Amino acid sequence: xxxxxxxxxxxxxxxxxxxxxxxxxxxxxxxxxxxxxxxxxxxxxxxxxxxxxxxxxxxxxxxxxxxxxxxxxxxxxxxxxxxxxxxxxxxxxxxxxxxxxxxxxxxxxxx
Amino acid sequence: xxxxxxxxxxxxxxxxxxxxxxxxxxxxxxxxxxxxxxxxxxxxxxxxxxxxxxxxxxxxxxxxxxxxxxxxxxxxxxxxxxxxxxxxxxxxxxxxxxxxxxxxxxxxxxxxxxxxxxx
Numbered sequence: 193x194x195x196x197x198x199x200x201x202x203x204x205x206x207x208x209x210x211x212x213x214x215x216x217x218x219x220x221x222x223x224x225x226x227x228x229x230x231x232x233x234x235x236x237x238x239x240x241x242x243x244x245x246x247x248x249x250x251x252x253x254x255x256x257x258x259x260x261x262x263x264x265x266x267x268x269x270x271x272x273x274x275x276x277x278x279x280x281x282x283x284x285x286x287x288x289x290x291x292x293x294x295x296x297x298x299x300x301x302x303x
Numbered sequence: 304x305x306x307x308x309x310x311x312x313x314x315x316x317x318x319x320x321x322x323x324x325x326x327x328x329x330x331x332x333x334x335x336x337x338x339x340x341x342x343x344x345x346x347x348x349x350x351x352x353x354x355x356x357x358x359x360x361x362x363x364x365x366x367x368x369x370x371x372x373x374x375x376x377x378x379x380x381x382x383x384x385x386x387x388x389x390x391x392x393x394x395x396x397x398x399x400x401x402x403x404x405x406x407x408x409x410x411x412x413x414x415x416x417x418x419x420x421x422x
Contacts, residue, residue, distance in 0.1 A: 228408035230348075237398055237412040238348065244408075281348050285406055291364050292338070297347035 195220060196282050196295035203301040204272045212267045212298045214282035220293060222263035225285040229258060229267045232279040241280070242267060269300070277302045305329040307337075307399050307413035314419045315389050322385035323416045325399030332380035333357035336402040338409065339373060339384045343395045353402065354382060389420045 197215045204210040214227060221227055227245050230238035240249055242258035245265060255276075257268045269276055282295035310324045325337065339351040352363040356375040363373070375382045382399055397416050400409040 226407070230409070237415050238409070239412065240408055240410060243403070243410075249410075283348075283408065289365065292350040292353075294340075294348040294350065 195286055195289070195293050196284060198280075198282060198295040198298045200296070201299045201301065203303055204269075205303045206272055206274065208272050209268060209270045210272060210300060211269075212280055212282075212300070213264055214266070214295045215264045216284060216286075217263055219288035220263075220284045220286040221260070221265060223287055225287075227258070227260065227265040227282055227284045229256075230281045230283065232281065233275075234278070238281060272300075272302055274302050276300060305401070305411050307401060307411055309397075309399055309413040309416045312417040312419070314421070316422055317389055317391055317420055319389050319420075320385070320387050321389055321418065322383050323397060323418070325382045325384075325413050327380045327382070327401070330401075333377050336405050337375065337382045338400045338402055339371075339382075340398045340400055341367075341395045342398065342415075348398075351384070351397075353405070355405075356380075356382065389418075391420050391422075394418060394420045 202210050229242040231241045232238040245260045246258040255271050259266050280298045286293045306328045308326050333356045336353045338353040341349045350364045351367040352373045354361045354373045354375050356377045361373050372385045399413040401411040403410045
């Protein structure tokens with residue numbers, strides 16, 4: 193069902209910067225639909241991290257940032273912390289499927 | 304405080320029926336879309352469908368059309384996900400989720416309901 197592709201895993205040392213890509217197509221991200229990012233800590237429900245491509249809800253540290261270019265978006269985590277170890281999911285809408293879609297998910301490991 | 308509280312874990316046998324619930328509080332339940340999301344063991348998130356509790360307008364994701372039924376009872380601020388005949392492949396965690404707006408993002412999630420289907 194996923195039509196948004198993410199790398200299965202990324203890793204980085206404490207304090208480093210990592211980025212997670214979310215690649216779609218002309219029927220979703222390329223069509224201008226917003227992309228949102230969720231963080232899912234082990235054993236918990238997801239929570240919104242970035243909405244509308246680049247906006248942070250209140251309470252989300254500014255270490256997290258989102259950007260968009262064409263049919264791809266990225267989530268960047270700067271100053272990686274141990275508590276950032278989690279799964280990250282992008283989400284958008286696809287007009288050819290007429291459906292909401294999630295990305296394949298990325299596991300972030302802090303070395 | 305906005306909360307979505309889901310019913311507890313279930314262990315069922317193949318062929319049995321099941322209805323799980325999601326009760327909203329702290330906001331006007333009828334004016335936000337509620338979605339259901341499946342997460343199979345060790346896998347990513349999958350949209351199942353959405354419902355607008357005010358008029359029960361329901362949209363199913365193609366993969367789940369005919370496999371589940373989504374409903375709502377606005378009088379008690381609850382949404383439901385039900386199966387008429389469970390399969391082992393239905394074993395997963397199911398989350399209800401409040402959409403900020405239709406076509407938008409999820410701003411609140413339920414805690415998840417674990418469903419295990421095993422003979």
